[in-house]
Amino acid sequence: MPHTYDYPRAALTVDCVVFGLDEDDLKVLLIQRGQEPFAGRWALPGGFVHVDETIDQAARRELQEETGLSKVYLEQLYTVGDLGRDPRERVVTVAYYALVRLGDHRVQAATDARNAAWFAVDDPPRLAFDHDAILALALTRLQGKVRYQPLGFELLPPKFSLTRLQRMYEIILERPLDKRNFRKKVLSLGILEELDEVEQDVAHRAARLYRFDERSYRQLVKDGFNFEL
Amino acid sequence: MPHTYDYPRAALTVDCVVFGLDEDDLKVLLIQRGQEPFAGRWALPGGFVHVDETIDQAARRELQEETGLSKVYLEQLYTVGDLGRDPRERVVTVAYYALVRLGDHRVQAATDARNAAWFAVDDPPRLAFDHDAILALALTRLQGKVRYQPLGFELLPPKFSLTRLQRMYEIILERPLDKRNFRKKVLSLGILEELDEVEQDVAHRAARLYRFDERSYRQLVKDGFNFEL
Structure with missing residues (x-):
């Protein structure tokens, strides 16, 4: 398809911050990158938005492809478009976040992710791209929500003390x-x-x-x- | 620059919902489009993100180019990427919003906008693209903020009853x-x-x-x- 706006354009990606909770920690779901840049480094699940899917669809698709997680309620977090955040070229990413019950979701790596696993939020590995900053932003949003919204429905088991x-x-x-x-x-x-x-x-x-x-x-x-x- | 990710890609735009307040109404700043699509129709100020500027920079630049407004604190609102929202091609837009003192800002149309003017939020003209929905989203965000943040610093004159x-x-x-x-x-x-x-x-x-x-x-x-x- 020819581009109406015929200038160099940014690539568009989505990234997903998925929080889970166990007895001791708030966890975040990460994937290990299988390819350059940052091959072998852990990162938020995500990837390029196809031209024929909505950004919400892209987020759900990437999360499922890379981690096996489906039926997760992803909420849009923020769109990050700093220059130079991706060494390949100009990439703008729409970040999403979600809360899930850890026990409900069996995680499995797929497609271009080598591996997928849960990490404690307060001690994550060094992440690819600017994913540390996106994770921090999601955590701040979650902590902010505590102030004016009830929380726990998506994180706790159905019955709890x-x-x-x-x-x-x-x-x-x-x-x-x-x-x-x-x-x-x-x-x-x-x-x-x-x-x-x-x-x-x-x-x-x-x-x-x-x-x-x-x-x-x-x-x-x-x-x-x-x-x- | 060659694209690393060599597939058709969405164009990226920014749109700005700028609210002002006078004695009687909450107003929104609109521009009249000078070119197709929707030539002559009113719309939110905005436009394409250049590959060498951040999305925040693009929002500030477009707002200034199309309305003359500068030094406005734009906050990111939401990124909208529905298919078919632009008749030309796939366009994803990052929406911003801002509150300004009406008296502080003289509005003037520029570049590809025919005209720029303030409209009462509760009686706007029919807008181009999905800008009605984006305006509604910004209004909901503003009304939601009233609940847990003080408001008025950006909207009222320095001294008020x-x-x-x-x-x-x-x-x-x-x-x-x-x-x-x-x-x-x-x-x-x-x-x-x-x-x-x-x-x-x-x-x-x-x-x-x-x-x-x-x-x-x-x-x-x-x-x-x-x-x-």
Whole structure:
């Protein structure tokens, strides 16, 4: 197809920051690059946008091709277009981010990625391109969201203890929270449903389990609130 | 320069949603297109990103070229890449938005824009491309920000009455607010400085003037809050 705008043009890519959570860490999904530039280096999953797909489609396709992950809700994060961020040529990238339950997603490398794996966000390998900066941006966005949106539906297992929920906030915010204060605030949001079940197979006294009430949770995402922790 | 990634590629543009405020309305800055497609139709100022400039630079350059506006703080809004949004070819656009004091900026059309002018946001002309949708997105973002950030520094004159400030919120939120409640909340934010001056040349009883304390205002932008109105 001839280009109407007949000048040199930037290439367009997408990159995906996928966060997952385990007991101890916030994790990010990375792939090991199979080809130059940065062959062997870890990077965010992503790649070139085809001319006949939307950028959202490109993000979903690249994530699936490179890591095997599908059915992930990717939210647009930011578009980064600094000069010289790719040694090959001018490349502008639309960054996306997503939260997933670690247990739900078996990761497998595919296509031009050698390898795909989860890394702790607070101790990632040195990344290709400007992916360190994009990861930092996604983390800041996530930490910012804690302030005015409920969080956890996409990260926690369907049933969880309040200790687990608090631990999630502590991991994301990177600081300890006061237990009594946390419980009071989180219960007052009206998005938690107390279950008639307790934890199984734990060494300590089994704690009560909760789950999110999806309807009030979604409503609160929409309405926002102020969650001073 | 040869393309490393040698496939048809999307063209990349920027578009700017610039909001201004007068006594009665929230306004948006539009240009009238001088060429096809959509010749004669009003549109957001914007244009193609050059291969040797950042996308931020492109947004500032296009805004200045097409409307004469410079020194505007443009914030990235969203990147829109639907297929078929431009009849010429595949075009992905990075949308920016900005708030400006209407009085500070004399608007003048230039380059390929026939004309540039301010339009009331609630009654804009039919726009070229998908610019209606981009304008709606910017308005939603602005209305969302009211909830957790102070607003007005970029929109109001340096000195203003509380009535003027309330009117700004009412215009943006598109609903009336309770005067007593509004004053109590806005004063409690600690970002307003009461001046030893009153309004000049007004028909009604002259009201006390205020200005923003820039330092605490900026701090609150950074920290966020919950402004239930």
